[in-house]
Amino acid sequence: MxxxxxxxxxxxxxxxxxxxxxxxxxxxxxxxxxxxxxxxxxxxxxxxxxxxxxxxxxxxxxxxxxxxxxxxxxxxxxxxxxxxxxxxxxxxxxxxxxxxxxxxxxxxxxxxxxxxxxxxxxxxxxxxxxxxxxxxxxxxxxxxxxxxxxxxxxxxxxxxxxxxxxxxxxxxxxxxxQVDNLNIQATLILQSKTNKQLSSRTLDYLAREYDLVQRGSEGVFDKMDKMPLSFAPVFTLKTNLPPRPDGTESDEEAGLALTCNLPCVRDPLEAFDQMVDLARKLESRFPLELVDEERLRVSPKEIQMIRLHLRSFSDDMQYCGITPGSETAMRLFYQPTVEETDPEASEPAGFAAVR
CATH class of the missing domain: 3.30.1400 (Cell Division Protein Zipa; Chain: A,)
Incomplete structure (x- = not known):
């Protein structure tokens, strides 16, 4: 009292x-x-x-x-x-x-x-x-x-x-x-051989066929986990290509990019394999070529080397006391996109959520 x-x-x-x-x-x-x-x-x-x-x-x-x-x-x-x-x-x-x-x-x-x-x-x-x-x-x-x-x-x-x-x-x-060492994002680039982007109609069809969920902005699709530990997508497909290592971008380049925030998914190796599988299917159906950030063709040997590295990635996270895809991993590694951020939010981190 x-x-x-x-x-x-x-x-x-x-x-x-x-x-x-x-x-x-x-x-x-x-x-x-x-x-x-x-x-x-x-x-x-x-x-x-x-x-x-x-x-x-x-x-x-x-x-x-x-x-x-x-x-x-x-x-x-x-x-x-x-x-x-x-x-x-x-x-x-x-x-x-x-x-x-x-x-x-x-x-x-x-x-x-x-x-x-x-x-x-x-x-x-x-x-x-x-x-x-x-x-x-x-x-x-x-x-x-x-x-x-x-x-x-x-x-x-x-x-x-x-x-x-x-x-x-x-x-x-x-x-x-530890976060800096484990904060790894895998990206696969499918560059158009004709420098033409897939139409919106084609992308919508592919989204339905491969069970992708369109995000708020046009040309962004998420592959969601059927048994998720968190709300992070397994990977994301975008219609804009990432810049080259020197930061240059070209309006003449077209294609697709698949990205995965590895610490935020339940099984990083499985997520990467799903990305590669979809990339190979799209490469066989459309004039697309799997390339690296330098826009050089990616060989099967390079894919296998990445897989070997990812075999120990989950163990590395567990050794640091962080379960891949867990709430703890999300808090440390996940950064919301523009679509997920409230542009009108004015209060910084702190007690805004409990007031």
Missing amino acids: FVENTVAEQADEPNSGVQTNLPLNNILTDSTHFETDWTSIEPIDVDETIEFPSINNSDNQSIEMLGWIPGNGSTVARTQILALVRDFGENFELPVSLYGQLENSDSWINLKDEVVSARFLDLMFTIQLTHHGKSIDAEHWWRFYNMGEQIAHALSRPFYPSHSLDSAQVVSLRLAE
Whole structure:
């Protein structure tokens, strides 16, 4: 009851005194805080031996820093939590999520899910340690820590981060290196021998014949997995050819390109074989030739060499603790296309999804 009253008062009075005596409060409320030398702040001792609860047995926790706010038997409503997020939540360049453990249950749900009447015991903030080339740094760590501390303080609860600043940076840099090494995209180019593009009618017919799903823009088709681990396509067929290695493009070139984001598919070798199979079928039916990025013909021997490399690719990912095609792989490697991105979205990564 005390927790509910504290949160309700905080929602009505966003400038109440709950912010006082908290780490970095003056820095974070200053509009010039981005100019702060975050590395000069005295580090905080973090007990990394604490056993954190698992959020629905998710593998994602291996790529995240966690911030745990245990309820110790008390509960709080979703609406009250979101009021605190509005007061203290920050936007980050790295993906941040907020989970709650449902009352009378071991289940956790993401607070962005619309369960308005739900009440929660423990809360868990997560921030992804690396995302599309950006890794956690001193500024991210301190802002994440300060946000969790303020929300926990308003709830009269403790706050436990899973990583110290040093360990978070070490883990994130190692993860970023693994992502960089595994971020491989396979592309097969079918160049037109006549420099003429296949008609839209022909492409629509091929899409139906080979079970391809047209994406929003014209000339883009996805081959979907019948037993998917994620929403990523097995491969994508496009009517525009990728540029040559020197970056040059030619309006006179025509043909098709098949691409596969290998870490994001359930079976990278099988996905590549499906691409090759379709490329060979199209090559036999139309004036198309399978070429490499230099527009030189690809031999069967080169295809076989790629297959040999891909035989160990899944094992390499598993060795790094990442299952191909899993949600974790999607979060690390998948980049939405223009069609999948909301051009009107103005809020950066952070708590936009749970507000």
